[in-house]
Amino acid sequence: MLMEMTATLGEGRTPLVRSHRLARELGVSRLYFKLESTNPSGSYKDRFIATEITAMLAAGARACVATSSGNTGSALAAYCARYQVRCAIMVNEAAPEGKLLQMRAHGARVIRVKGFGADAAVTEDVFRLLAELARADGVPLVVSAYRHCPAGMAGVEALGRELREQAGPEPHHVFVPVGGGGLYTATARGLAGSRWPVHVVQPEGCLTVTAAWRRGDREIRPVQSTTRISGLSVPFDIDASLALKHLLANGGAAFAVSDEEVYECQRLLLALEGIFAEPAGATALAGFRRALAEGRVQPGDPAICLVTGTGFKDPVSIAVAASAHPDTLLPAAELRGFLRAEVLSC
Ligand SMILES: Cc1ncc(COP(=O)(O)O)c(C=O)c1O
Structure with a gap:
């Protein structure tokens, strides 16, 4: 009976949501987030x-x-x-x-x-x-x-196809966090036949694809990884050369971002968009900001950042964001006064 079974927990068909406040802050008009963080176990x-x-x-x-x-x-x-x-x-x-x-x-x-x-x-x-x-x-x-595992990875290609279904045929810039390069390859393959540029975003401490793209060659050199961004520390070529091949074919660019930029983007997603992402899930946004600053993306261009994992994955990074907003312990009798003074009158 198991032979016929399709294993599922209801993964995929994740939301594509338009940026609400961050787009305004960044001076762009059409920024979207693909919430892969809403998958059943919290990641793509x-x-x-x-x-x-x-x-x-x-x-x-x-x-x-x-x-x-x-x-x-x-x-x-x-x-x-x-x-x-x-x-x-x-x-x-x-x-x-x-x-x-x-x-x-x-x-x-x-x-x-x-x-x-x-x-x-x-x-x-x-x-x-x-x-x-x-x-x-x-x-x-x-x-x-x-x-x-090429057969399993084919299942990830649906992500790219969903982007086109959800965003329509107009080419969008897509920003993908890259560790080993499998996710990037799957996204690019799912978008095959489109003219969408798919960009690589890597932490400075583990540049495999990005370093080769910058050098202008196809050789992925092993590195000693120093990044703290969980999920993006893959120091040698697993799918990196495959990702590079797709990058060169679809006209995307590769961006290096610092761990601090990633953590800052994680906090921006939390505070301005209500999006609960782990650091790797905020890395695409850090790449988008770089692309904007470097003029590779124009303020009116439509762009999508993949939010690949949920904040519950990395409680330490979430605790840093939460530390700016400590909670309060009060006796019930003081609630009315506190709320009027601290919240309702603001
Ligand atoms: C949340 C998250 N985003 C992105 C990636 C990068 O995917 P890949 O290693 O296929 O490049 C990973 C990999 O573990 C991940 O966990």
Whole structure:
């Protein structure tokens, strides 16, 4: 019976919302956010995992191994719980608490690996070891990248197709946060045949695609990653060369943004748009601001930023934003006076 099953938790068809206050602040007229953060486990990775688990069930697999910076693991753990698949997830040493808790709460076996996701040599070694093990033991290796799981990644291409359905045929600039490059590749493929420029946005501390694009060559060089932006620390070529190929074909540009700019954009989304994003989910906005400042996007151009993950994933970054607005503990008898003095009269 499982053979016929399509695994789903209702992922995809996420909202495209128009910027309300930020557009005005930035002096632009048509800025949109694609809220991938509203997927069931809180990130776009649900699109990948739904397709991947469907294929796994069809093949009769009951266990898998995976690598993850956090969100693949969270999505995998949720769908594995639902479809009774055992999973072991190798995660970056510095994966944020929200993502780790999510995986563990669903019952996944989580293994944090020293240096994974920061050191290119360690990261490559772990991939090699797991690929060998998976082959030898006949279990699927789940990695959200075309290099390892092309069938699952095809599920992410719907994101690009949705953008066109939701925004209409007029070309929009699309800004995509890039770690390994799989999400970028999927988005660009979903938009194939359009004339939409799809831009790469990476943190300064992990420039793979962006460095090659700037040099004007096609070689992705490994880096020693220093970024703190979870999800975007992928120090060597997994899908980066594939992403670069699509970037050169669709006429997009590549932008480098500092971690501080990303955190600032996260706070802007919170305060001005009501959008609850993890730092990686605010990175596209940081790239959009750069593009505007550099004149690569004009104030009247329509543009879409992918908000790829929810704020619950990274409570530490949310706590920084919240610290500007402490709560108040009061006896009930003082409520009336407090509210009149501090809130209602403002
Ligand atoms: C929230 C979020 N945004 C963007 C990305 C980048 O995707 P990719 O590694 O496919 O470039 C990730 C990857 O983990 C992510 O978790």
